[in-house]
Amino acid sequence: MSSNVETVRVELGDRSYDILIGEGLLDRAGAEIAARLPGIRAAVVTDETVAGLHLPKLQASLRAAGIDHATVVLPPGETTKSYSHLQTVAEAVIEARLERGDAVIALGGGVVGDLAGFAAGIVRRGMRFVQVPTTLLAQVDSSVGGKTGINSPQGKNLVGVFHQPALVLADTGVLDTLVDREFRAGYAEVAKYGLIDRPDFFEWLEANRTHVFAGGPARIRAIAESCRAKAAVVAADEREEAGARALLNLGHTFGHALEKAVRYDPARLVHGEGVSIGMALAHRFSVREGLCSGQDAGRAEAHLKAAGLPTRISEIPGPQPTVPDLMAAIGQDKKVSRGRLTFILTHGIGQSFVARDVERQAVERFLADELAEG
Structure with a gap:
């Protein structure tokens, strides 16, 4: 293993797996996959944008390792996380005559990873799955932990399964192909880990943010620390039953509501921007x-502002959402239990906690004031 590659282990008993983080991993993907899943055939799922940038390199790596594979190329964007595209992937995997012991390989960002992972979890009642995330957001968040799924017209990520990957290959070099906005959006999830329960990491990010953006060792360290943080939470609470894993949703209850309010229009708001505004809202609501x-x-x-991220609802272009629209989306959040609102709130930097039975009227008044200030 190259010295510039860090390995983070997700400890889940006989379903444990490695996350490899470093430059040049796309060239080695076939060898790394073949070493862990010998004799497999595979279906590579990607989108049109990523296919143009990275698919040939992955395919060459798979061929060099003797891994026969089919390829499914989907449209880019959040709207791809749908029933119709899930059917497309599932039918393509079946048509390729892949067996239960074969693998689905997700090459792309969170949308591709969530959709391909869901397909892997349900086709033939569960196939092997490999994540090759190509965005910062996917490398530090959605590719780790086994959450897969699609969106419903009624809300984000409401249909899916827990299905852990067999391997995650996070090539930090591919992040240089991201537009600045996408990298900044992914950085929101990096900052999140410091704000949840790692104040020392947050302080390091304050001092090293520009180096993380520039690439090199600081970027690898930031991604590795983020993955370690998530791996520890997933190992302790894989299915969000004990409450610890819910902390990973800091900013997401507000953020998902904002995404739904703009109808998942990436021209107005992408996921990481929603999370950034959501984390700022969670902190201001905690103050209130x-x-x-x-x-x-x-x-x-x-810190979020310094990274070029939005922190106010008024920064979302276009018509502002209404309080009823946002509250309706919050009411569909997966953390809602028997109608009771649950938020991730905070006592300070690195001191987040699960707040149950949050008063609905308090949230409504807070959002009304936030919208009025815009």
Whole structure:
């Protein structure tokens, strides 16, 4: 293993797997997959944008390792996480005559990973799955932990299964092909890990953010630390039953509501931007509820702003959402239990917690004030 590649282990008993993080992993993908899943055939699922950038390199690597494979190329964008595209992938895998012991390989961002993983989890009642994430957001968040799924017209990620990958290959070099906006959006999830329960990591990010954006060792370290944080939570609470894994949704309850309000239009809002605004909202709501100091909330917001991320609803272009629209989406959040609202709130930097039975009227008043300030 090259010295510039870090390995993070996700400990889940006989379903444990490695996350490899470093430059040049796409060239070695076939060898790494063949070493862990000898004799497999595969279906590579990607989108049109990623296919043009990275598919030939992955295909050459698979051929060099003797891995026979089919390829499914989908349209890019959040709307691809749909029933119709799930059917497309499932039927393509079946048509390729892949067996249960074969693998689905996701080459792309979170949309491709979620959709391909869901297909792998249900075709032949569960096939092997490999994540090759090509965005920062996917490398530090959606490719790790086994959450897969598609969107429903009623909300995001409401249909899916837990299906752990056999391997995650995070090639940090491919991130150089991202447009600045996509990299910044992924960085929101990196900052999230510091804000949840790693104040030292957040402080390191404050000092090293520009180096992370520039690439090299700082980028590898930031991604590896993010993966370690998520791996630890997943190992302790794989299916979000004990509550610990819910902390990973810091900012997501507000963020998902904002995404639904703009109808998942990426011209207006992408996921990481929604998470950034959501984390800022969660900190300001915590201040309002007397849980967190304004200084800590301001520090969190300042860091997100410095990274070029939005922190206010008013920064979303186009018509502003209404409080009823946002509350309807929040009511469909997966953390809602028997109608009771659950949010991830905070006592300060690195001190997030699960807040159950949050008063609906308090959230409505807060959102009304936030929209009025815009």
